[in-house]
Amino acid sequence: MEAFIKQFGIDWRLLASQVVNFLLVLVVLRVFVYKPISVLLRERKERVEQGIAKAKEADLRLQNVKEMVRDRLREAEAEAMSLLGDAEVKAKEREGVLLESSRRKGEVLMQEARRTIDTEQEKLRAEFEREARTLVRTAVARVVEMDPERVDDSLIEKALTGVMKHA
């Protein structure tokens, strides 16, 4: 054993020195590397998790807002449809009223027109009568002035043509 120890140069003081070196490295790495890195990674992980949570929350909010918008749109659409229906009903009512009013006005106008026509007819008839009387009077006067034997058919014909023209 002694030969082995001598051959390999094993010395407990060197062993202890190497152990101290290792412990120094352990302490240094612990202080400067492991702890800061683990803290950094943990904080980053937490931040990422928070970010994901916030993103999920935002997603949820967005969905809610979309749902709300959809509801509002549906409500607005329903309201618009209802307003449109009302407007149609009102328009129909108004149309009926207007039609009725127009019809009445038309009737009034027709009556007035008829009255005017009747008046005009009356006037024409009266004038025609007056003309006819004048004609007849003229014809009678001429007949009276003429000799019956001289009244021939051509004169009668003339008289009648004159009557027809005045009519």
Next chain:
Amino acid sequence: MHEIFLNAEPLFFIGTYPFTNTLFASVLAVGIIALGSYVLRRMYAEVPGAAQGIVEFAYEEFVGLMDSVLDSRKKSEHYLPFVVTIFVFILVSNWLGILPGVGSLGLVEETGHGHSFTPLLRSPASDLNFTLALAILTVVAINVFGIMSIGAWKYASKFLDFSGPIHFFVGILEFISEIAKMISFAFRLFGNVFAGEVLLVVIAFLVPFGAPVPFFILELFVGFIQAFVFSMLALVFIAIATTQHASEHE
């Protein structure tokens, strides 16, 4: 070709205490790690730069790896400093041994037979004092973690079980296995790194230009793998030590 010794060469003595070139390299490794850590600490920012990004990535990867072994994020974060420190310390020590100047810069002394050359720096893991120190520390720490995790009495029952002759014998085997762990930890790392040093010296002696380059790359890889193996074995032993086995509940 300069002589290759199994034991580390002392650079000077403080009383009877030998300050060896491997210890010097180990102190240098501590200095490099401390300086790097300090510089890194000053660079920490909300938005990580390249160095911080690499460290964060490595940290996350280690935690993930430890999660897969320990099956608990809390336990992983608790034991991570110890396991990762083993990895970093061995890695930096191994890679330090491949740097130009290490092994070639040293002290020349006149002796009765001529000149003797003592390298100023030598890969720490090519000295059994370094690997054995880490092995002892690791095995002790594993047992301490076990005691802290499942309680001294329950943990001691792993070694001292008088419920039957077979259990008692298994307890003795467990105790021997702890010593075997130390030896395997120490000699695996020592053997690989020392062999690598010898290989580099021999190749550099035979073909000084060009030929050592692939072996340097190989040593970089071996240095990484050995650091990883040491730390992963420590992790697995921690996982075993801190877990209550079903038979222990009965």
